[in-house]
Amino acid sequence: MTDAAENYAGVYDRSVGFGARPALLLIDFAHAYYDESCPLFAGEGAVTALAAALKLRAAARAAGIPVILTRVGLHPSGIDAGRFYEKAAPLEAFLPGRATAEFAGGLVPEADELVISKQYPSAFFGTSLASTLTAMGCDSVILTGLTTSGCVRASCVDAMSHGFRTLVVREACGDRHAGPHEANLFDMNAKYADVIDMDACLAEFAKLGGGVSVSA
Template sequence: MKTALILIDIQNDYFPNGKMELEGSVEASLQAQQMLTYFREQQLPVVHIQHISVRPGAAFFLPETEGVKIHSHVQPLADELMIQKHYPNSFRETCLLEYLQQKQITRLVLCGMMTHICVEATTRAAFDYGFECLVVHDACATRSLSFQSEMIPARQVHGAFLAALASTYANVLSVEEALLILKKPE
């Protein structure tokens, strides 16, 4: 089984002093860094996804700003693929599917931000394209949301979306659990 790491939107605007700070972004990025280190050591494919906002009125991930840049914890190397996107789903109007098919990838390890939007949309799309998905929950972060005047804490948003993904779309694991699976001989 050929496996690739997909790092979704781990960009400066999601970190302290960014335009859309997420809860736990620093901690999640350090966990994603562990996954990235493993994939680099094993010389496995790594794909960095960078969201660039082009819709009118966008408040973050604006082109040519510091906030749109990939965070230093997971900075891409020259030989790692970087895909720019404009929608939550990393497959929409990008070369991601074509790249994965060309490399004969069958399993994806997904880390990133925001759990409830881009990680969720990309994971569901990947599943629909036939990929086995491992979502690394402690290498993902999100934020609190409100619904009908009720504030829903980030931890609950994170848990609810991961629980939904785990029900059908992905094996949701910690970094430690994911590494154990990846290190098992096939």
């Protein structure tokens, strides 16, 4: 039996590349994923993803690239998350007043950074994100966040579906288990986006910023 890479070779191996005007998305870096008492706790994968995303954010800001953060914000009943709330019990971590719903330590939105509040996995579903990116003149999105198999993947598919060149930074995404993390990176890279490493992303930011760089 061939392995996945060999099986997909020559079938799903195109690259979309970077756009001329990207935006950097930090998806759902919430305290829930860092609290060991929370069912959503994602361990070391969440820690390393946030560290990488913060470095990318600094580089993006230095290069004048828009930074957009997402958070999950629910009605006290969870009704605005519909069947998603019904299916995924840990979403209770995002009810109003829960400390687990706040941004993770070290991530404080800057005054010029857009914060998108969402109720479903995708950063695009039921939000103004697509029209805002279009109004800003952005032709591409670079995705980081939690979790790889959940909200990152959902946002990836919708970004592509809305016509944006879509890139996912491997080191800046995390999940509670390596299996779903790697499988979804593989699948996104095959069908919806370019999965890139952090060095390639930082180099592109430096180029777009006229040589300004932030070390990885």
